[in-house]
Amino acid sequence: MGSSSWGAELLSGLKPLSRLVLFVCLCALVLPLWFAAQNTYRFIDGHHAKTEGYVHCESGGPCRGARRLPTGQRGSGEIRGLSFAADEELLTDIPLYAGQDWAVTDRPDLLVRAAWELVGTAIGTALVLWIAWNRSYSSGWRDEMKQS
Template sequence: MRGLRPWQRLVMSVCLCALMVPFWFAAQNTHRFTSGHRTKTEGPVHCAWDGPCKGSWLLPGRQQGSGEIEGLTFAADEEVLLDIPVFAGRDWAVTDRSGLLARAIVEALCGAIGVVAVLWVAWARS
């Protein structure tokens, strides 16, 4: 890498820093996968016609959680369903726990491929 010009080193550093974002998302999804709880919604779930569904759920220790429920879509007449099984934390919920792990793997792989590509281009240029 000694053959790189100072501006090329700067560009490489910026690219490597930007490639940390997918790793941050992968870490967040992995944390959610390991720290979430299986629970059910409490009360009605409200779904926008073309947007996300929002609801509330009860976590262990009688903590109340609420927010957007990813992976859940309803027709307007199905909003009255109660006790929908979700995997949740305090401010997030998903209907499919395995989706968290799959996203974490994809994000980590994309980040790793990006890092390898940046380093390979830098090595080829030097």
């Protein structure tokens, strides 16, 4: 018997519906990779900035404000990491790490998020493949038992 790859063995032991579920699960695991890449890109591509004008924070919700980047561009939108009380929202010149349409108060937080998203993707991929392998192996084992 010739040797075949573990992927071929995995797929040959699965029923068509299980193959479809495996494919959908693996495709869904691309989403956290996209978020990790986005956070890594932001870490590299962002600029140190300060808020310009007032920062408005909704009660228990996100804060929004405008900022001027060192490149001369102006940005605005949600600022992650701020949690002001209603009477503190009129502070200006809050240091940020930002791009034109995003801002965070803590730059290393971007890498921490990216690392967690990568770890989650790795664990999810291993779990999906482990379940598929066990299903493939158990169905192949049952077929061998029926032939005996």
